[in-house]
Amino acid sequence: MSTTAAAPATSGPGLRRTVGFSALLFISLGSIIGSGWLLGALTAAKSAGGASILSWVLAGVILVLLALVHAELGSTYPVAGGTARYPRLAFGAIAGFTAGWVGWLQAVAIAPIEVEAALSYLDHIFHGLVDADGNLTGLGLVLAAALMVVFTGINLLGVALLAETNRITVLWKIAIPVLTVIVLISVAFHGSNFTAGGGFAPYGAHGVFAALPLGVVFALQGFEQAVQMGGEARDPQRDLPRALIGAVALGVVIYLALEVAFVGALDPAALAAGWENPIGKGDFGPYVTIAGALGLTWLSILLYVDAFVSPAGTGLVYVATSARLSYAMGQSGFAPKGLAKISKRGIPWVSTVVAFVVGLISFAPFPSWQSLVSIVTSATVIMYGFAPLTLAALRKVDPDRPRPYRLPAATVIGPLSFIAANEIIYWSGWTTDWKLGVMIAVGFVLFAAYRAYRASQEGLRFFAPDLQIRSLAWILPWLGGMxxxxxxxxxxxxxxIPEWIDLLVVAVWSLVIFYIAVAMAMPADQVAREVEAEAAEAAAEPAELHG
Structure with missing residues (x-):
């Protein structure tokens, strides 16, 4: 069967193509600028000192590479919940489910994380929302649930309202960090701070690398949210690449400037003993502390307001994108079909409600912002790691499909970005990685149970060709090896494993898995059938040319 027979896959049944370029850009940028900007600079500085600026540069380079990979996939195969569907096109159901499961785990957890962050900051004005350990109190839990209700309600009312609401909050979220950078550099900047407390890199390269999963990558992640909305993009072939690359570029510039402004504005006396407590105790954000010490009351007020608006805006977006991921898994047969039900407004309403319920449940075992950041970061980069593998495989077995954006030097960038994703997983540390391993194992059990149920109810074979059981021959070694x-x-x-040798080991293992996975991609005719099946399911309503 010719690989050019079908047009690029489009949206799922009932989804409405109403989202334009600016809305896609703001959806990704709104996900990138959340609670991370208020806490990321402090956690990076405590880990790496003045060299924390290198942590942001390194994370920026890694995420730009991964965004470029997603740009080609998103424009070529624009489907809702794309990160769950792309691996399925190349490797079959098991790979698609694994990517979708880890993607959904991180996405569904971020809205509650952002709610917790917002209430933690708000507690310094209205006391009693969090306790001394930063955990939500009874009143805090009630308000957290109320915020989740608001996020869910906006999402259920339609994607156009979501996009417009997000557009307004993102404009604010960009303005306040930029204003903070300008004011702090103008009022109090000490260049000597970058070599204080033991030199430019007091904890060596280890500190620079360790900062990435402690909040740096968490702050910059989220660019893929435009990809998850690909099934509702008005012109995905043109707009998705520009939105992805633009969002990452703007995010990196803003966060790097914030780190420079933060380190430069610190009191030099506070760094004499090192970087353990550069601003002293307090969980309400480093910039408020500095603004207060400088007598900038007006800036402190703006930062308190933004400390609520930024996390809340990001939480709003992640309710939407986690719903698109579970919608994609339901549409692909990885999870109950009910998750793919679409409302009259063109919204996957069952998946949206599920995201709301799971978000509420997550407040119980993870009642503070810090308790989930590393796990979410590691899950995110596993999801990102599937993209370079998938791109290389689809270029091999589906080479003639029109690609509105074609990644330059893909034979180099693909393996390099996969190595980078695995290095971040490694830097997250053993305690984080084994917990995530357990969560992935639970996902496999759920997948097998649902597959067995479908086989018994619908007369399907458990080991049907779409399963592609051979994908486990590289997925399990990849994750187990890490x-x-x-x-x-x-x-x-x-x-x-000695220092530096460990990074080399991760890189070599990544390359081994990369080339094994690409070699085990499904045959070209089967990939063509999968892509055509996606297109055949696309009973989307015509694009709305307004809004």
């Missing part, structure tokens, strides 16, 4: 390296490594592991 767990072993993490357990033996320098980041919360047994420290058996």
């Amino acid at each position: 767990l072993v390296i993490s357990a033996l490594g320098q980041y919360d592991g047994a420290e058996i």
Whole structure:
């Protein structure tokens, strides 16, 4: 069967193509600028000192590479919940489910995280929302649930309202960080701070790398949210690449400027003893502390307001995108079909309600912002890691499909971005990685149980060709190998693998998995059938040319 027979896959049944370029850009940028900007600079500085600026540069380079990979996939195969569907096109159901499961785990957890962050800041004005450990109190839980209700309600009312609401909040979210950078650099900037407390890199390269999963990557992640909305994009072939690349570029520039402004504005006396407590105790954000010390009351007020608006805006977006991921899994047969039900407004309403319920449940075991950041970061980069593999595989077996955006030097950028994603997983540390491994194992059990149920109810074969059981021959070694390296490594592991050698081991293992996975992609005719099946399911309503 010719691989050019079908047009690029479009949206799922009932989704409305109403989202334009600016809305896609703001959806990704609104996800990038959340609670991370208020806390990321402090956590990076405590880990790496003045060299924390290198952490942001390194994270920026890694995420730009991954965004470029997603740009080609998103424009070529524009479907809702794309990060769950792309691996399925190349490798079959098991790979698609694995990517979708880890993607959904991180996405569904971020809205509650952002709500917790917003209430933690608000507690410094209206006391009693969090306790001394930063955990939500009874009143805090009630308000958290109320915020989740608001996010869910806006999402259920339609994607156009979501896009417009997000557009307004993102404009605010950009303005306040930029204003903070300008004011702090103008009023109080000490260049000597970058070499204080033990030199430019007081904790060496280890500190620079360790900062990435402690909040740096968490702050910059989220560019893929435009991809998840690909099934509702008005002109995805043109707009998705520009939105993805533009959002990451703007995010990196803003966060790097914030780190420079933060380190430069610190009191030099506070760094004499090192970087352990550069601003002293307090969980309400480093910039408020600095603004208060400088007598900038007006800036403190704006920062308190933004400390609520930024996380709340990001939480709003992630309710939407986590719903698109579970919608994609339901549409693909990885989860109950009910998750793919579409409302009259063109919204996956069952998936949206599920995201709301799971978000409420997550407040119980993870009642503070800090308790989920590393796990969410590691889950995110596993999801990102599937993209370079998928791109290389689809270029190999589906080479003639029109590609509105074609990644330059893909044979280099693909493997390099996969290595980078695995290095971040490694830097997250053994304690984080084994917990995520358990969550992935639980996902496999749920997938097998639902597959067995479908087989019994619908007369399907459990080991039907779409399963592509052979994908486990690289998925399990990939994830299992990373767990072993993490357990033996320098980041919360047994420290058996020497420093720097550990990074080389991760890189070599990544390349082995990369080329094995690409070699095990489904045959070209089967990939063509999968893409055509996506297109055949696209009973989307005509695009609205307004809004």
